[in-house]
Amino acid sequence: MRIFWSFARQAFQNTAIYRFDYWLQLVSVFLMMYSVHWIWTSLYSQHPAAFGVNVAQMVTYGILGMALEAIFNPGQGPQMYIATQLKTGGIDTDLAKPLDFHLHMLARNFGEILFRFGTLVLPSALISGAFLGLQFPASPVAAGLFAVSLLLGYLVLFALNFLLGMLAVVTLDIRSISWTYNSLVRFFSGQMVPLWLFPGFLGALANVLPFRSIYAIPISIYIGKLNGSAALEALIFQSVWVVALFIVGRLAWNGVHTRLVVQGG
Amino acid sequence: MRKEGPWSGIRTLLSRDFAVKRAVDDISFHIEPGELVGYIGPNGAGKSTSIKMLxxxxxxxxxxxxxxxLTPHKQRKEYTRQIGVVFGQKTQLWWDVPVIDSLRLLKDIYKVSDAEFKRNMELFSGLLDLHEFQLTPVRQLSLGQRMRAxxxxxxxxxxRILFLDEPTIGVDVVAKERLRNFIKEINRERKVTVLLTxxxxxxxxKLCTRMMIIDHGQMIYDGSVEQIREKYGRHRTLVVQFEREIPEFSAPNAECLKSEGGKLWFRFDRLATTPSELIAYxxxxxPIVDLAVEEPDIEDMVRAIxxxxEARGKEA
Structure with missing residues (x-):
């Protein structure tokens, strides 16, 4: 467990160097939260009853969707690190370490995510709580379930990203696939539009795919749209995906390790 | 596989041809604890591939x-705890943060105790002057400093074992000497086994008593550095300066390599004849004005090997 903190500390040292970059990110998160707040308020002023939840809940959903992007952006996943290391041949310094590769990537990524949660998600939540009408969790139970669900959501995203990283081991380049993948994640995770607003077939599809573990489930629990046994079922859904994807990821790693190419010298 | 000729780019894009190349083929060796072994070969010989497997x-x-x-790739976690690796062309340090931060992370990764960490840091400060740049971000280090870090x-x-893949690449003469001294010291004092390319x-x-030479993925020499001197270093060159320009001529057991402005180069096998016999002849x-005997340096021998x-590779 200690290794997770070590990586978080390193991520802090590493990011603290790029202060300007940090402030820019904070500003852009705030701009996105502001726009989504504005979009939902104006939509509700037209059709107050068309979206299944009240305006306060929906604004909270939208703002959280933007705030959590700081930790849920698939573009910062381990697959990008793996692809870079493969490209530069640096992957051998990773493999020369006494760490399980899968867990090493998790520790490295989770360290960064922990840091980003503290420095980007929390401040933007506080700001939007003060100025944009971000509500508290629906209940103390919802708050607890939200925390668990958030962690599970992260693990699902990590496991998916890791699989994409495994693809990078085979193809050595995942830029074009990443682009499609990132759009898929954004769309089916319910970051922008809650999944309950999806029409029939798309809604059913989104419900079985693992992506809703990422934004839709945690945020729906937070605003109280998912509660009671439905919330617990959602947590089970997430857990099953975490386990399944980690097993697949492990098998994939064992499979590609034997055909690993280390580029350069 | 890349195609040639017009439309080569498109044809490459559409084809699925691969060429399988054996980077390393049937290499066997055994290294004793505490040895300092040089592992050499031309570019593309399979050195780095061997190191990556090891x-x-x-x-x-x-x-x-x-x-x-232990079997490296099977017991990787347990195994890598016992080895250290430096790839001269890559760094395992974090680019943007001071050296010391990367070392602290490595301390946690390898579960190094505080006492051991402190002891090692003192050693590195003493032998590598690490304290002079441990607070500098890696990207601002000179290549010599980065290699020390x-x-x-x-x-x-x-x-227990240290793998060094081209640790002196691109480093200036003075910095090289420091790195060599350090490697020697580590090998002698701590009995660390070193394999160096x-x-x-x-x-x-300066460092090795034994060297292994590979080429085309195959071991072509494995033995002491002394032996290679004897085997490939039997020839000497006698350089003779004459009073005036003279035509090329050969002496018994010596051939004339070239002639230039009254200077002749004779190559001879030191087991077949002696310099004094040759000079007498x-x-x-x-009339001789000046002369010198040139010994081949190890570089010449390796070039010969x-x-x-290369010739064998072409025949095959």
Whole structure:
């Protein structure tokens, strides 16, 4: 467990160097939260009853969707690190370490995510709580379930990203696939539009795919749209995906390790 | 596989041809604890591939590797705790943060105790002057400093075996000397077994007692540095300066290599004849002004060995 903190500390040292970059990110998160707040308020002023939840809940959903992007952006996943290391041949310094590769990537990524949660998600939540009408969790139970669900959501995203990283081991380049993948994640995770607003077939599809573990489930629990046994079922859904994807990821790693190419010298 | 000719780009895009190349083929060797072995070969010979298999990074398609009783790629986690690796062309340090931060992370990764960390840091400060730049971000280090920092990183967990893949590449003469002294010190004081690849034969001369040469993925020499001197270093060159320009001529057991402005180069086998016999023969014919005997340096010998294997490679 200690290794997770070590990586978080390193991520802090590493990011603290790029202060300007940090402030820019904070500003852009705030701009996105502001726009989504504005979009939902104006939509509700037209059709107050068309979206299944009240305006306060929906604004909270939208703002959280933007705030959590700081930790849920698939573009910062381990697959990008793996692809870079493969490209530069640096992957051998990773493999020369006494760490399980899968867990090493998790520790490295989770360290960064922990840091980003503290420095980007929390401040933007506080700001939007003060100025944009971000509500508290629906209940103390919802708050607890939200925390668990958030962690599970992260693990699902990590496991998916890791699989994409495994693809990078085979193809050595995942830029074009990443682009499609990132759009898929954004769309089916319910970051922008809650999944309950999806029409029939798309809604059913989104419900079985693992992506809703990422934004839709945690945020729906937070605003109280998912509660009671439905919330617990959602947590089970997430857990099953975490386990399944980690097993697949492990098998994939064992499979590609034997055909690993280390580029350069 | 890349196509040639017009439309080659498109044809490459549409085809699925692969060329399978054996980077390393049927190499066997055994290294004793505490040895300092030079592992050399021309570019593309298979050195780095061997090192990557020995460090558990690449999985061999066939054959057996055992180091310290472990199979590198199978028991990678346990194994890598006992080894240190430096790739001269890459760094394992974090680019943007001070050296010390990367070393602290490595301390946690390898679960190094505080006492051991402190002891090693003192050693590195003493031998590598690490304290002079440990607070500098890696991207601002000179190559020599970066290599020293990487060596410190590879040794922070007190490994039994050290793999050095071109640790002196691109480093200036003075910095090279420091690195060599450090490697020697670590090998002698801590009994760390070292396997070193390099293109600088002075690294081998100063550090190694044994060297292994590979080319085209095959071992072409494995033995002491002394032996190679005897085997490939039997020839000497006698350079003779005459009073005036004279035509080329040969002496018994010596051939004339070239002639330039009254200077002749004679190549001879020191087991077939001696310099004094040769000088006596020559001075009986022409008056000699000056002379010198040139010994081949290890670089010449290695060139001769590579050349031989190149010829064999073409025949095959």
């Amino acid at each position: 460090t558990g990074i690449l999985v061999p398609t066939s054959g057996r590797i055992e180091v310290n009783g 990487d060596l410190a990183g590879a040794l922070i967990h007190t490994p 390099t293109h600088d034969m002075r690294d081998i001369e 020559i001075s009986a014919r022409y 590579y050349g031989g294997s």
